[in-house]
Amino acid sequence: MSTIVARIRAWGQRNMPTREQMERSRWVPKSVLRSELWRFTRRSVPRGVALGLLVGILLPFAQIIFAAILSLPVRANVPIASATTFVTNPLTTPLIWAGAYQIGNLVLHIDNEAGGAIDRLFALTDMWSAIEWLTAEGKSLALGLVIVAVVSASLGYLVSGWVWRWWVGNKRRVQQRGRRA
Incomplete structure (x- = not known):
C-alpha cells in the first residue's frame, strides 16, 4: 500500500x-x-478538491x-485544485462522459414523463443552442456532466474533509503517545 502512495x-x-x-x-x-492559497489547511484542502x-x-x-484562477474567490488550495483536475484524463474521460450521458438521458426521460420542465426551461432561456454549441451530444x-460534476465535487468535499480530520487526529494521537513514552 505504501508503494502505491x-x-x-x-x-x-x-x-x-x-x-x-x-x-x-502569463495566463x-x-x-x-x-501564500494563503498555497497553504494546506482544513478548509482550503476540501475546497480545492471540490x-x-x-x-x-x-x-x-x-x-x-x-x-488556479477560480481558487482565488473561493479561497481554495491551488495545488490541490490543480491536482484534482487530473481526475479526467484520456483513460477516465470516456467513462465519465458515457456515464454522464446515461445519467442525462435518465433525468430527461423522467422529466419528459413529468411534463418536460427541463425542456421548457431550455427553450425559455435559449440554453439549448448554447449547450449544442458547447457539446456535440x-x-x-x-x-x-453538470450532475456528475456537482455530485462528485460535493462528495469530494465531504470525503476530503473527513480524511483531513482523521489524518490530523491520528497525527495528534501519535504525538501524544510519543510524549507519554
Whole structure:
C-alpha cells in the first residue's frame, strides 16, 4: 500500500505545476500566487478538491489554469485544485462522459414523463443552442456532466474533509503517545 502512495506522490510531484512555474505563466493572475492559497489547511484542502473535481469534469481544456484562477474567490488550495483536475484524463474521460450521458438521458426521460420542465426551461432561456454549441451530444451529455460534476465535487468535499480530520487526529494521537513514552 505504501508503494502505491509513494508512486502517486511521485507522479503528482512530476506533473503538478509548481508555484514558480505559475509565476512565469502569463495566463495566471498574480493574485493566485498569494501564500494563503498555497497553504494546506482544513478548509482550503476540501475546497480545492471540490473545485478541482468540478473544473476537471466540466471543462475539457485548460483545467489547471481555470482551477488556479477560480481558487482565488473561493479561497481554495491551488495545488490541490490543480491536482484534482487530473481526475479526467484520456483513460477516465470516456467513462465519465458515457456515464454522464446515461445519467442525462435518465433525468430527461423522467422529466419528459413529468411534463418536460427541463425542456421548457431550455427553450425559455435559449440554453439549448448554447449547450449544442458547447457539446456535440446535446442536452443529455451536458445535463449529465453538470450532475456528475456537482455530485462528485460535493462528495469530494465531504470525503476530503473527513480524511483531513482523521489524518490530523491520528497525527495528534501519535504525538501524544510519543510524549507519554
